[in-house]
Amino acid sequence: MDNNLLYKIGITQIERIGPILAKNLISYCGGVKEVFGKTKSELAKIPGIGYNLAVEVIKKDVLKKAEVILKDIESKNIKTLFYLDDNYPTRLNHFNDSPILLYSKGTKTYNNTRTLGIIGTRNATIRGKKITENIIQDLKEYNVTIISGLAFGIDAIAHRASIKNNIQNIGIMGNGINITYPTQHSNLRKEIEANGDILSEFPMNTKPDKGHFPMRNRIIAALSDAVLVVESDLKGGSMITAKMAFNYSKDVFAIPGRHDDKCSKGTNHLIKSNIASLAVSADDICKLMDWSKNTDKKPKQLELFVKLDENEQKIVDALKDTQLDSLSIDKLYHITNINIGQLSSILLKLEFKGVVENLPGARYMLLR
DSSP states (O other): OEEEEEEHHHTTTTTTTOHHHHHHHHHHHTTHHHHHHSSSHHHSSSTTTTTHHHHHTOHHHHHHHHHHHHHHHTTTTTEETTTTTTTTTTGGGGGGTTOEEEEESSSOTOOOOOEEEOOOSSOHHHHHHHHHHHHHHHGGGGGGGHHHHHOHHHHHHHHHHHHHOOOOOEEEEOOOOTTTTSGGGGHHHHHHHHHHHEESSTTTTTOOOTTHHHHHHHHHHHHHHHHEEEESSSSSSHHHHHHHHTTTTTTTEEEEOOTTTTHHHHHHHHHHTTSSSSSSSSHHHHHHOOOOOOGOOOOOHHHHHHHOHHHHHHHHHHHHHHHOOOHHHHHHHHHHHHHHHHHHHOOOOHHHSSEEEEEEETEOOOOO
C-alpha cells in the first residue's frame, strides 16, 4: 500500500475541509503527511482552521476511510493526480479552488496543448447537434482536446463527435469514477477512456448529487483554454460553467439563435452581456484563439534537420524519456543538472528551433 497516497486521499476525507483550506493546511504543516502528525492545538493555530476544524482533522476514522478508498482504486487500476505531483493537470495549478486530488482513467490527455470545453443543454435540438458535430469535425486539424461533462444532450454529442473524428476528449464526472452516470453512457465512457480521459474529484462509490455538478463544472472551465456553449436556456449548468470560465479569464464562445428559442436564450444572453464571443463555426473560435492547423506547424525530424549541442541534447533526451506529455522547468533542472538560468536560455533557443513548445505553467513539450 502506498502510504503517501493514503495521506493524500485522507486529506480529502476530512469533513468541512475543502480544496482551499486543505492546501492551506498542507502549506503550513510542510506536507500532506505532516498534517496528520500535528496535535489539535497546533492545527487550531493555523489561519482558517481553528478548534472545531482541528477536531475534524485528528479524527481516527479519516485515514480508515482513506485506506478503504486506496485499496479500491489499486484493485481497479485507477490513477490519482495530486495537486503537488508532476502528473497533475497544469491548467488547474492556476486556481485556488482546484481539486486537491483527481481520480483518472484513460490515456493522460489533460496536459495537451489546446483544450476546448463544449457544453450545452441536455435537450439538444437537431440544429444544436449538427452545429456541434460540424465544429468538432472542422477542429480535427487543429490538435484540440475536447472537454465535456458526459451528460445527455450536447455533452454526449461532443464526446461522440470527437471519437468519430479521432479527436482526444475528456469527460469530467460529478460522481465517483467507478460509477457511470448516466448509466446509458457506459459504452461511450469506455470509448472516451480509449482515446482520452475520465476524471473525477469524488471518491469511489460517490453517487451523483445535484450539488456535485457545479463542482464538476468548475473543472471543465479551468481545464479548458476556451469554452463553447452551443445551446442553453437562461438557467442551467452550462450558464454556470460559462460564467465560471469567464471569471477564470478564459475565452467563452456561444452559438446565437432566435430570440424566442428557449435553447438560444442563454447563449444570446452570454453574447449580449459580453461574457461570450459570437461563434458559428470552428473558424470563429480558432481565429480568436490564434490556433493554427497542424499542417501549418509540422513537427521537425530532430535527428535530420536540427543540430543540438550537449546541453540541448540532454533536455531533448529528458523530454523523450518521460512518460508524461510535458515536464516542468524545475523537473528538467533536476534531471539535467543544468543551471536554472542557463536552462531557461537553452529552452528558449529550442523553442526558436521548433524543437520544444512552452506550455502554460512553465512546462515544456517535445515537438515530435
